[in-house]
Amino acid sequence: MRADAVRNRELLLEVALDAFTHEKDVTLGAIAKKAGVGIGTLYRHFPTREALIEAVYRTELEKLCDAAPELLETLGPEAALREWMDRFIAYAATKRDLKEALQAVIALGINPFEQSRAKMTEAVSLLLKPLGATTDPMDLLALLVGVAQNGDQDQARRMLDLIMAGVLHGAARTAR
Amino acid sequence: MRADAVRNRELLLEVALDAFTHEKDVTLGAIAKKAGVGIGTLYRHFPTREALIEAVYRTELEKLCDAAPELLETLGPEAALREWMDRFIAYAATKRDLKEALQAVIALGINPFEQSRAKMTEAVSLLLKPLGATTDPMDLLALLVGVAQNGDQDQARRMLDLIMAGVLHGAARTAR
DNA sequence: ACAGTAAACGGAGGAGCCTCCGGTTAGCAA
DNA sequence: TTGCTAACCGGAGGCTCCTCCGTTTACTGT
Numbered sequence: 001m002r003a004d005a006v007r008n009r010e011l012l013l014e015v016a017l018d019a020f021t022h023e024k025d026v027t028l029g030a031i032a033k034k035a036g037v038g039i040g041t042l043y044r045h046f047p048t049r050e051a052l053i054e055a056v057y058r059t060e061l062e063k064l065c066d067a068a069p070e071l072l073e074t075l076g077p078e079a080a081l082r083e084w085m086d087r088f089i090a091y092a093a094t095k096r097d098l099k100e101a102l103q104a105v106i107a108l109g110i111n112p113f114e115q116s117r118a119k120m121t122e123a124v125s126l127l128l129k130p131l132g133a134t135t136d137p138m139d140l141l142a143l144l145v146g147v148a149q150n151g152d153q154d155q156a157r158r159m160l161d162l163i164m165a166g167v168l169h170g171a172a173r174t175a176r
Numbered sequence: 177m178r179a180d181a182v183r184n185r186e187l188l189l190e191v192a193l194d195a196f197t198h199e200k201d202v203t204l205g206a207i208a209k210k211a212g213v214g215i216g217t218l219y220r221h222f223p224t225r226e227a228l229i230e231a232v233y234r235t236e237l238e239k240l241c242d243a244a245p246e247l248l249e250t251l252g253p254e255a256a257l258r259e260w261m262d263r264f265i266a267y268a269a270t271k272r273d274l275k276e277a278l279q280a281v282i283a284l285g286i287n288p289f290e291q292s293r294a295k296m297t298e299a300v301s302l303l304l305k306p307l308g309a310t311t312d313p314m315d316l317l318a319l320l321v322g323v324a325q326n327g328d329q330d331q332a333r334r335m336l337d338l339i340m341a342g343v344l345h346g347a348a349r350t351a352r
Numbered sequence: 353a354c355a356g357t358a359a360a361c362g363g364a365g366g367a368g369c370c371t372c373c374g375g376t377t378a379g380c381a382a
Numbered sequence: 383t384t385g386c387t388a389a390c391c392g393g394a395g396g397c398t399c400c401t402c403c404g405t406t407t408a409c410t411g412t
Contacts, residue, residue: 038361043399139334143322149279150279180377216370367399
């Protein structure tokens with residue numbers, strides 16, 4: 001990749017993170033303008049709006065995933081899963097755009113997002129294993145995205161209560 | 177309301193139902209054209225895309241809700257809830273547009289959709305009561321919308337398994 | 353140093369959602 | 383029937399997302 005292309009790519013990510021965090025209803029044109037590149041350049045680096053958002057948040061999303069093993073050690077299996085889910089929802093809640101992008105990452109099997117999806121399923125898988133849960137990681141992830149998209153913080157907490165119960169009870173049933 | 181307005185409204189609904197059912201990626205302009213009215217008229221009757229979709233499906237959605245008491249009688253509490261959720265998902269699955277509109281109906285408290293939302297919470301409430309479940313109907317509904325939006329039929333079935341377990345286990349816990 | 357080329361650049365433009373506003377018409381009262 | 387008014391009608395136009403393509407420029411081999 002050419003040096004100027006790398007420069008522009010990083011500049012775009014920087015500007016986009018700032019814009020997505022501090023403003024709302026950000027247009028891609030505005031981001032391109034603020035980065036001093038044409039709209040076409042933005043679209044070559046990031047083919048869709050979701051792709052840009054995904055790239056912007058990939059780092060933080062991976063941080064979340066990487067925290068899973070530590071949670072497991074310090075909190076124990078059940079609390080670790082719950083804490084991880086809480087963090088997932090809390091993080092998604094801070095960025096409206098992220099919610100929609102997550103749908104693309106999880107639900108649709110869009111190829112460029114494969115990396116993020118793999119990271120997340122891995123983390124969930126790790127958290128589910130010590131519980132003996134039979135839940136498919138992808139299923140749980142899809143549910144979490146649904147929770148993040150629909151309802152406020154309080155509602156989300158109650159929905160997570162329900163999901164936790166479902167995970168544990170499902171596990172208990174198969175353990176019989 | 178004037179007679180011609182009523183005529184146009186019904187014509188639009190008719191055309192829209194046909195279009196949403198048989199085609200994909202329907203534009204509102206196309207619907208207006210097929211109904212022989214201007215795009216402005218369509219938007220006066222239905223302020224947003226979601227509003228039109230909601231109006232189109234309101235009837236069938238209400239049918240689903242009205243079926244709840246009968247399910248309860250013939251299947252018993254647990255199977256009735258499960259069957260109702262299955263039907264909800266199955267119906268949502270047939271219409272991609274519906275999924276997005278449901279989000280507006282459920283998650284956002286958009287006023288014109290109040291009617292549909294009330295009907296649905298009522299139905300869910302009725303189904304939850306005999307189970308002694310403490311789940312908030314709105315929470316369950318929000319989860320169902322999430323399930324409908326994310327994942328295919330098989331995945332949805334598994335997610336409903338988990339949710340059922342959660343509802344029943346949550347109930348069991350509070351019953352202790 | 354320099355020429356060739358592959359890749360990046362940037363903006364014009366197409367499509368869709370939604371708004372706005374001047375023109376038109378249904379319904380009502382006399 | 384006729385005149386008034388409130389409500390409806392319809393499409394031009396703005397905004398945004400995304401695509402396409404002619405132009406420019408950074409790297410490579412000699």
